[in-house]
Amino acid sequence: MNRKQRRALGHSGAGPSLDAGAAAAAKLAKMFAAAIAHHRAGALLKAERQYRDIVALFPRHAEAESRLGAVLLAQGKTREAIPHLERAVTLEPALFEALGNLAQAHMAAGAAELAIQAASRAFEIKETPQGRTLLAAYLSTARFTADDSGRIGQLALRALAEAWARPRDLTGVCINLIKLDRAVNDAITRVNAAWPARLSAAELFGAAGPRALSQHRLLGALLACDPLADIGLERLLTNVRYAMLAAAVADEACHEDWDEHLLGFYAAVARQCFINEYVFSIADAEAGQALQLRASLEAALATGRPCAALWAIVVGAYFPLHGLSNAQALLGRDWPKAVAALLELQVKEPARERQLAATIPVLTGIDDAVSRQVRQQYEESPYPRWIKALPPGPPAIADRAREPRRDVLVAGCGTGLSTIELALQAPGAQILAIDLSQASLSYAKRMAEKFGLAAIEFAQADILNAASLGRNFDFIDASGVLHHMADPWQGWRALLSLLRPGGTMQVGLYSDLARRNIVAARALIAARGYRPIPPDIRRAREEIAASSDALLQSLTRGQDFFTTSECRDLLFHVQEHRVALPGVKSFLTANDLIFAGFILDPTTARKFAARFPARAALTDLDRWHAFETEMPDTFAGMYRFQVQKRPMPSRG
Numbered sequence: 001m002n003r004k005q006r007r008a009l010g011h012s013g014a015g016p017s018l019d020a021g022a023a024a025a026a027k028l029a030k031m032f033a034a035a036i037a038h039h040r041a042g043a044l045l046k047a048e049r050q051y052r053d054i055v056a057l058f059p060r061h062a063e064a065e066s067r068l069g070a071v072l073l074a075q076g077k078t079r080e081a082i083p084h085l086e087r088a089v090t091l092e093p094a095l096f097e098a099l100g101n102l103a104q105a106h107m108a109a110g111a112a113e114l115a116i117q118a119a120s121r122a123f124e125i126k127e128t129p130q131g132r133t134l135l136a137a138y139l140s141t142a143r144f145t146a147d148d149s150g151r152i153g154q155l156a157l158r159a160l161a162e163a164w165a166r167p168r169d170l171t172g173v174c175i176n177l178i179k180l181d182r183a184v185n186d187a188i189t190r191v192n193a194a195w196p197a198r199l200s201a202a203e204l205f206g207a208a209g210p211r212a213l214s215q216h217r218l219l220g221a222l223l224a225c226d227p228l229a230d231i232g233l234e235r236l237l238t239n240v241r242y243a244m245l246a247a248a249v250a251d252e253a254c255h256e257d258w259d260e261h262l263l264g265f266y267a268a269v270a271r272q273c274f275i276n277e278y279v280f281s282i283a284d285a286e287a288g289q290a291l292q293l294r295a296s297l298e299a300a301l302a303t304g305r306p307c308a309a310l311w312a313i314v315v316g317a318y319f320p321l322h323g324l325s326n327a328q329a330l331l332g333r334d335w336p337k338a339v340a341a342l343l344e345l346q347v348k349e350p351a352r353e354r355q356l357a358a359t360i361p362v363l364t365g366i367d368d369a370v371s372r373q374v375r376q377q378y379e380e381s382p383y384p385r386w387i388k389a390l391p392p393g394p395p396a397i398a399d400r401a402r403e404p405r406r407d408v409l410v411a412g413c414g415t416g417l418s419t420i421e422l423a424l425q426a427p428g429a430q431i432l433a434i435d436l437s438q439a440s441l442s443y444a445k446r447m448a449e450k451f452g453l454a455a456i457e458f459a460q461a462d463i464l465n466a467a468s469l470g471r472n473f474d475f476i477d478a479s480g481v482l483h484h485m486a487d488p489w490q491g492w493r494a495l496l497s498l499l500r501p502g503g504t505m506q507v508g509l510y511s512d513l514a515r516r517n518i519v520a521a522r523a524l525i526a527a528r529g530y531r532p533i534p535p536d537i538r539r540a541r542e543e544i545a546a547s548s549d550a551l552l553q554s555l556t557r558g559q560d561f562f563t564t565s566e567c568r569d570l571l572f573h574v575q576e577h578r579v580a581l582p583g584v585k586s587f588l589t590a591n592d593l594i595f596a597g598f599i600l601d602p603t604t605a606r607k608f609a610a611r612f613p614a615r616a617a618l619t620d621l622d623r624w625h626a627f628e629t630e631m632p633d634t635f636a637g638m639y640r641f642q643v644q645k646r647p648m649p650s651r652g
Contacts, residue, residue, distance in 0.1 A: 022250050028058060035064075039071055055084075062092035068294035070101050078108045089118075096125045103134065110606060112142035120155060136165035139173045141602065146180065153568035154179045157218050160225065163420045166390040166421075168559060173228045174222045183212035184219070186231040191239045195636040196542070198283060206536050213240070214265035223268040225387045227276040227566075229559040240269055241317050241545040248314040249289055258310060260336075266310065267338035270317040274346050275385055277564035278318065281538050290318040301329040309339045321346040325606075352449075353442040360441050360458055363434065364465035370486035371436060371462050373574040377532070378437035381565035385443075389451065390421040406430065410475040411463050411495055412481025416444025416456075422477065423453045428506060432471070434461040463491045470499050479640060483577045489587060496591060502647035504596065511635040512578040513628055517551040521571045524552065532562055532572035558636070581625040581639070588643060595619050596642040604634060 021440040022024060035050035051068035054061060069085035072078075082105045088098040098124035106115035106176065115138045123131045136159045141183075154176050160167060179185055186206070190199060205213070213219065222228060228237065244266050273280065282290070294315045300307035301324070312321065312330065321327055327347050366372055374398050406429045410419045413433035423431055433456060435441050441458045448456045461469070463481065476495050488509065499505055528543070530536040541561065544552045559568040588595055597619050600608070608617070608627055617623045628634050 008077065008554065021292075028054065029060075029082065031057075032064065037568065041089050044071050044075050048075070060091055061087045062098070065091065066095055066098035066101070069098065069105070073101055073105050073108075078105050081105045082109065090123075090295065093121075094125055096122055099125070100131070100134075103138065107138055107141075107602065108606070110165060110603070112138055116142055116152065119389040120151065130166040130650075132162070136170065137602075140165065140169040142173055142205065143176045144173075144180065147177055148547070153218055157221055160218070160221050163388050166221075167388050168386075168480055171222065171226050171229055171559065174218055175228060175233060177218050178216065178222070179230070179232065181212070181216060183208065184216065184233075186226065187213070188236050190230065191235045195235055196281070196283070196495070198239055198242045198286070201246060204239050204243055209242075210240075210262055210265070214259070214262045219263060220601050221271040225275075225278075226563040227559065228272065231556050234280065234562065240266075241273065241280060241314075242283075242286055244269065244310070244314045244317060245286065245289055245293065246431065248293055248310045250310065251308050251310055260338075263309060263313070263336060264338040266313050267342050270313045270342055271345055273317045274320060274389065276562060277381075277385060277566045278320075278534065279538065279562060280540065282318070282544055290315070294319055294324070298317075301326045301507040309336050313342060316342055316346050320350070322350040337649075345427050349446060352613070353439075353446050354641065356445045356449075357438055358459055359441045360438060360445065362458045363461040363470050366436060366460075366462045366465075366488060368462065369463050370575050371464065372601070374484050375436035376572055377568070378435070379439045381568050382437060382443050383565045384415060385563060385565065386415065386417050386447075389417060389424065389447075405527055407471070407473045407500075408436070409433070409471075409476045409495075409498060411466070411476060411478045412436075412484075413422075413442050413444055413458070414480065416440075416447050416458075418477060418479060419444060419456060420448055420451055420453060423448075423456055425594050429475075430457075430471075431455075432457045432469075434466075436462060437458065447514055463494055466494050469498065471498065473498055474500055474503045475505070476505045479506055480638075481511045482507065483579075483638075484573065484575050485577070487573065488577050492587065493591065496593075496645065499645050501557065501645055503645050504642055505645070506599075506640070506642050509584065509639045510578045511628070511639055512580050513632040514635045514638075515578050516632070517554045517578075518571065520549065520551040521555060525571060529574075532568050532574075537564055537567050537572065542572065579630065579639075581621050584639070585621040587596075592642045592646055594644040594646065595621060596644050598624070599640040599642070607631070 010189045031050060031054050035047050035054065038044075038050060045290065048068065049070050051064055051071060054064040055068060058064065064090035065084045069081040069088060072081035082102065085098050085102040085105060088095055089102060092098070096508045099118050103115045103119035106112075106118060114136065119135050119138055123135060130362070135155060139156055139159060144152060156170060157175055160174060161164060164170075179188070187204060190204065190206075194203075196270075201210070223237075228234060241392055269511045274422065287322055293311060297307055297311045297315050299305070300311075315324075316320065319345065321330060324330070328351075329349055330343055366375055372460065406426065408422065408426070408431045410422070410431060410433040413419045413439075416433065417432040419431060423429065433441075433444065435444075435458075436459055441460060445458045447457070448454065456481035463485065473637075476499055478492070478495055482488040482491050492507070495505065521540075524543070528540070530540045544561075545556050547553060555561050555570075558570070559572040584597075587593075610626075611627055611630075612620075
């Protein structure tokens with residue numbers, strides 16, 4: 001042992017001091033090995049006591065502090081764990097495991113910003129798939145008041161661009177960060193002050209022009225992949241679209257000397273308009289100018305005359321380009337990269353869906369009157385339009401020992417988002433995805449092709465006639481369909497007849513308590529005579545956004561409010577049933593089903609655990625009903641839970 005090592009152990013001389021140092025090191029090694037052995041064996045209390053002994057004797061031992069924090073965290077002693085983990089990373093800033101555990105501890109304590117700080121520091125030391133997933137999860141719940149260094153914005157941009165999570169999970173924090181930008185916030189303020197009047201480009205962008213918006217990378221990335229669920233940003237982009245239209249109308253000479261960033265930003269706005277299905281409001285004069293520009297573009301395409309790239313972008317911001325009378329002629333021209341990407345989205349992909357429609361089999365008849373009405377709604381408004389799915393992760397379906405495959409039914413698959421995510425997470429599953437709407441199924445099948453999931457079987461069928469499928473399943477997903485049937489309980493029983501003993505079903509149902517705002521909006525819609533068509537949906541949205549009624553205003557904080565098809569599904573649906581948990585419990589009892597628990601966000605899970613700490617409470621629907629009665633917005637989206645069919649009794 002050299003002099004430096006002796007000083008580290010608190011010794012300065014030789015002889016007996018050297019022996020004492022060696023003895024201390026041996027004692028530490030023995031204590032540490034025993035603590036780790038108990039920790040690995042799951043003897044957490046013994047491990048905790050031994051780690052505490054170590055840090056008492058060796059107070060600058062970073063690894064012991066880290067492991068003590070980890071063992072406390074494993075016991076659910078979150079607030080006790082945090083100081084030890086913080087001390088560990090103070091002593092050794094590059095201690096990866098301590099930073100990861102500190103992030104988890106802060107998140108469990110509800111401190112999302114601190115969790116992100118710790119997780120991002122761990123991520124800088126070592127990037128791992130788990131680290132990306134955790135960072136995305138933390139970002140999804142965090143909101144910031146400042147990001148002066150831009151560090152969080154860069155993380156959010158990477159998470160969005162590299163698909164660390166479903167874009168919709170990141171939309172809230174991305175919008176939060178975008179609105180921290182002073183130029184964006186100032187522009188929103190100007191637009192809101194003038195609303196519903198539109199500002200000129202000079203008034204909208206100010207002296208700096210559109211540069212600040214056009215070069216905002218996070219804004220551009222979000223525009224291209226998910227609806228911007230924020231009224232302020234929606235109004236800003238509505239006014240940006242108006243400025244784009246004015247510029248295109250003035251560009252009669254078809255100039256092509258547009259700044260690349262600005263053209264790309266305008267194309268991203270047009271992508272956003274297509275993604276949200278043209279939900280932005282349109283003034284009467286603006287609508288006339290947009291129609292004239294579309295006619296000019298169609299005439300140029302028909303005659304082969306040149307036309308500005310901006311024309312195609314702006315028309316695509318008001319109308320789907322595949323709806324032009326000669327849309328295919330767009331593909332024969334040489335366009336800037338941003339326009340070519342827009343044509344892929346608005347012309348090529350819809351054309352592929354039309355091709356795929358002819359390949360989708362029809363497995364059952366659709367005889368029920370309500371089923372026919374629901375089918376018509378989703379033929380007109382496939383739901384939802386999406387761009388990116390959740391990345392592959394842990395299996396979504398629990399594996400059974402010695403069972404090489406799982407038979408899965410997705411009932412009411414819509415445009416396929418949950419089906420494709422399930423297939424990515426359970427690659428060995430045999431999946432049949434059914435829906436009433438051929439338009440929705442075509443979209444789903446195109447997206448499955450995009451993800452290389454050709455084995456998913458998509459088919460048109462009615463749940464009420466599901467018995468004629470002649471198949472049984474280990475897992476059935478009915479997350480978004482039962483509440484749109486004439487009789488949800490009848491539909492549920494029809495699906496249960498296809499579930500094998502021991503099988504699991506994932507169910508989604510609307511909560512009567514949580515949808516008071518929907519009831520209020522539907523009453524307003526009925527009183528005004530609004531119809532389920534895009535112009536009336538836009539008018540209803542404008543009235544709701546301007547309302548001082550708290551229930552109606554709450555709708556503007558939900559993501560379903562921000563696309564035409566989702567708003568139609570939310571507020572204008574031809575058939576909606578809402579239920580209460582006592583009714584669900586009665587159904588489960590009558591059908592001898594095991595309630596396996598709700599699918600919860602971390603905030604709800606923490607609140608429920610604080611109210612009902614016993615673990616058994618998680619599957620007690622009486623306690624959940626009491627909790628929801630106290631907090632009626634708990635299931636604002638819907639009840640999402642799993643049930644299990646009882647296994648067949650064993651023989652012998």
